[in-house]
Amino acid sequence: MSARSFSITRLPGFGLIALATFVMLYVPIVTLVVFSFNENASMANWGGFSLRWYEAAFNNRQVREVSIRSLWLAVVASGIATVVATMAALATTRTSRFKGQTMIYALINQPLMVPEVVTGVALLIFFAAIRVQTGYGGMGYLVAAHTAFCIPFAYLPIKARLETMDLTLERAAADLYASHWQAFRYVTLPLLVPGIMAGFMLGFVISLDTVVITEFVKAAGQDTLPTYMLGQLRRQVTPEMNAIATLFLALSVFAVTVFFLLSRKRA
Amino acid sequence: MAMQDLSSTARPDGAAPDTPASAVEDSATAERHGWKWLLCAPALTILVLAASGPLLIVLVYSFLTPASFGGVIWEFSTEAWFRVFFSRDIFDPEDVRLNHAHLAIFWRSISLALQTTVICAILGFPTAWFIATRPQHTRAFWLFLITIPFWTNLLIRTFAIQEVIRNQGLINTTLIRLGVIDSPIQMMFTDFAILVGMAYVFLPLMVLPLYAAMDKLDIRLVEAGYDLYASRWQVLRRIILPLVKPGFIAGSILVFIPSIGAFVTPRVLGGGRNLMLGNLIELQFGQGRNWPLGAALAITMLVLVVGALIFYIRYVGREDDGGRRT
Numbered sequence: 214m215s216a217r218s219f220s221i222t223r224l225p226g227f228g229l230i231a232l233a234t235f236v237m238l239y240v241p242i243v244t245l246v247v248f249s250f251n252e253n254a255s256m257a258n259w260g261g262f263s264l265r266w267y268e269a270a271f272n273n274r275q276v277r278e279v280s281i282r283s284l285w286l287a288v289v290a291s292g293i294a295t296v297v298a299t300m301a302a303l304a305t306t307r308t309s310r311f312k313g314q315t316m317i318y319a320l321i322n323q324p325l326m327v328p329e330v331v332t333g334v335a336l337l338i339f340f341a342a343i344r345v346q347t348g349y350g351g352m353g354y355l356v357a358a359h360t361a362f363c364i365p366f367a368y369l370p371i372k373a374r375l376e377t378m379d380l381t382l383e384r385a386a387a388d389l390y391a392s393h394w395q396a397f398r399y400v401t402l403p404l405l406v407p408g409i410m411a412g413f414m415l416g417f418v419i420s421l422d423t424v425v426i427t428e429f430v431k432a433a434g435q436d437t438l439p440t441y442m443l444g445q446l447r448r449q450v451t452p453e454m455n456a457i458a459t460l461f462l463a464l465s466v467f468a469v470t471v472f473f474l475l476s477r478k479r480a
Numbered sequence: 481m482a483m484q485d486l487s488s489t490a491r492p493d494g495a496a497p498d499t500p501a502s503a504v505e506d507s508a509t510a511e512r513h514g515w516k517w518l519l520c521a522p523a524l525t526i527l528v529l530a531a532s533g534p535l536l537i538v539l540v541y542s543f544l545t546p547a548s549f550g551g552v553i554w555e556f557s558t559e560a561w562f563r564v565f566f567s568r569d570i571f572d573p574e575d576v577r578l579n580h581a582h583l584a585i586f587w588r589s590i591s592l593a594l595q596t597t598v599i600c601a602i603l604g605f606p607t608a609w610f611i612a613t614r615p616q617h618t619r620a621f622w623l624f625l626i627t628i629p630f631w632t633n634l635l636i637r638t639f640a641i642q643e644v645i646r647n648q649g650l651i652n653t654t655l656i657r658l659g660v661i662d663s664p665i666q667m668m669f670t671d672f673a674i675l676v677g678m679a680y681v682f683l684p685l686m687v688l689p690l691y692a693a694m695d696k697l698d699i700r701l702v703e704a705g706y707d708l709y710a711s712r713w714q715v716l717r718r719i720i721l722p723l724v725k726p727g728f729i730a731g732s733i734l735v736f737i738p739s740i741g742a743f744v745t746p747r748v749l750g751g752g753r754n755l756m757l758g759n760l761i762e763l764q765f766g767q768g769r770n771w772p773l774g775a776a777l778a779i780t781m782l783v784l785v786v787g788a789l790i791f792y793i794r795y796v797g798r799e800d801d802g803g804r805r806t
Contacts, residue, residue, distance in 0.1 A: 221699065221702050221703050221706055222609075222613035222699065222702070223613075224606070224609060224712060224716060225712060226606070227606035227609050227610060228606075228610055230602075230603060230606035230607065231606045231607040231609070231610030231611075232610075233603075234603045234604075234606070234607045234683070235607070235625060237603075237680070238625070238626075238629050238680075238683065239625075239629075240644065240650075241637070241640035241641050241643060241644045241680065242629065242632075242637070242640050244640065244643050244644055244650050245636070245639065245640040245643050248643065255648060255653075256643075256648055256649060256650060256653050257648065257653045257656075257657070293526075294526075296522075297522040297523040297526060298523060300519040300520070300522060300523065301519060301520045301522075301523040301524075303519055304515075304516035304517075304519035304520050305516070305520065308516070311513045311516060312513075313517070317520055317524065320524055320527050320528070320531075320532060321523065321527065323527065323531055323532055324527070324531050326737075326785070326786075326789065327531075327535065327782065327785070328737070328738070328740070328741025328743075328758070328781055328782070328785055329741065329743065330741055330743045330757075330758040330761055330762065330778065330781065331535070331538070331741070331761075331778045331781055331782050332531060332534075332535075334538060334761060334765065334774060334775065334778045335534035335535050335537060335538045335778070336530065336534050337765060338534065338537055338538060338541055338771065338775070339533070339534035339537050341551070342537075357526065357529065357530040358530050360526055360530065361526050361527050361529075361530035361531040362531070364523055364526065364527060368523075418631060421633065422632075422633045422634060422635075424633075424634070424635050424744055425743050425744060425758075429762075429765070439633065439635050442635055442636075442639070443635060443744065443747070443748070446635075446639060446642070446748050447748075450639075450642070450646075454639065455643070458636045458639055458640075461633060461636060462632055462633070462636055465631065465632045465633055465636075466628060466632065469627075469628065469631040469632075473624075473627075
């Protein structure tokens with residue numbers, strides 16, 4: 214094929230547009246990262262490599278506070294979402310379809326289809342009513358909102374893993390007089406671990422990214438890193454924001470890479 | 481939805497959902513259903529309480545009377561829905577006009593969402609084709625380049641675009657240093673900025689389903705076209721485009737829906753004046769202090785999105801039938 218001068222897959226100009234697209238996708242991100250290391254505050258001139266903006270970010274008490282809150286929220290919400298999503302995935306895959314299964318799918322996927330603004334407004338109204346009734350004003354609202362939003366993301370890789378898993382091992386366990394529980398505990402669960410980890414990682418990334426829902430649900434003093442950044446972006450932007458964004462970006466890329474490696478692992 | 485598409489591209493060999501369920505297990509399933517519901521219960525409870533249920537409350541609130549400092553008075557009223565589309569004169573309540581401010585925002589949202597979809601299609605189609613025609617072993621690399629921005633924070637990507645187009649940003653400082661312009665071109669806080677930002681953040685949603693469709697395309701059909709003396713244009717127009725149409729429609733819907741619902745991008749890049757529907761909704765819960773109106777606008781947005789989804793399901797369903805008939 215390559216010896217031929219006429220390539221059937223070539224379409225004039227497509228390669229050029231594609232490369233331009235890749236360049237356009239990465240130029241803004243690279244710009245953001247590069248200028249986080251700029252000694253000068255201005256993009257107009259490069260003052261040499263410097264970590265001063267990272268230092269400024271680390272010394273900013275508010276940034277530390279919102280970062281810790283974001284990480285805590287992501288771990289808790291994704292943790293709960295992963296546990297309940299695993300249970301739901303075990304019930305809805307690899308068994309015969311049962312009545313109500315379509316409804317369960319619809320409920321699980323619903324957060325993916327409704328615009329975040331609408332979900333945010335809905336939760337604002339609902340939680341405001343609960344707040345008035347109970348007087349509770351803690352992090353529970355954010356945990357509930359993030360958990361619900363993470364469930365579909367945690368569910369999908371776990372479901373995918375369950376569907377590709379080899380059933381013969383479980384059959385063998387049953388043949389060897391393992392109880393349902395034993396077969397699950399010693400055969401299914403260990404095989405499912407990569408899927409569960411992938412689901413957790415995805416939920417973690419999604420919770421870290423969620424800005425709109427958090428913006429509507431948070432009470433005063435409950436800013437997360439994204440809502441803090443959203444507020445800061447309306448003011449004068451300093452390279453300190455680039456430094457924070459770069460660290461955030463690195464964390465997301467790391468989590469996504471782990472997710473990909475885990476979900477590629479063969480069952 | 482986005483995720484499903486991604487997982488289907490990530491695993492082209494994806495297992496059929498209906499694989500196992502052996503006949504042996506069937507006899508036992510009847511009594512195991514209750515057990516399944518029990519396993520699903522925690523997830524469903526959280527989803528109903530913190531996702532689906534509150535949507536119904538939004539509908540209820542859209543028919544209530546606003547309280548003066550936010551919140552509602554429990555009194556039935558259709559005023560909020562009336563005010564979504566119409567406005568009354570302050571001095572003469574009988575003087576009813578179309579609410580031009582709201583209609584302008586609806587129009588801007590729909591128009592920007594459509595333009596975003598077109599831009600993503602123009603850039604996404606060649607990109608997906610480029611990836612699909614790479615040698616097998618390098619495809620994963622190119623796909624990864626598309627998926628990395630897709631999974632990184634939307635706010636950060638919006639910030640990154642801002643770094644490029646703001647007055648002291650990459651484009652303006654570069655052009656000034658090259659002596660092309662004397663003073664920065666104002667790009668921030670315009671519809672153009674929103675458009676660039678949305679096309680940038682939603683582009684992967686177009687490329688991934690298009691790639692999935694192209695990956696399945698039987699290249700021998702293209703070859704047959706050339707053997708029969710078709711030009712490149714004819715092959716593209718008559719063979720490739722019809723075959724990847726489902727991917728095109730899926731990508732368009734996946735881009736259109738978040739564009740209609742966009743909130744972060746217009747807020748950061750559009751500034752205070754260039755509102756989209758999402759920002760108008762937020763305004764009613766902030767300074768506007770009109771929760772019923774905000775609720776009615778949120779339902780309006782939901783109807784637009786569900787409408788796009790139904791259009792997609794119907795249209796793609798019909799396409800499949802057409803395929804079978806010919």
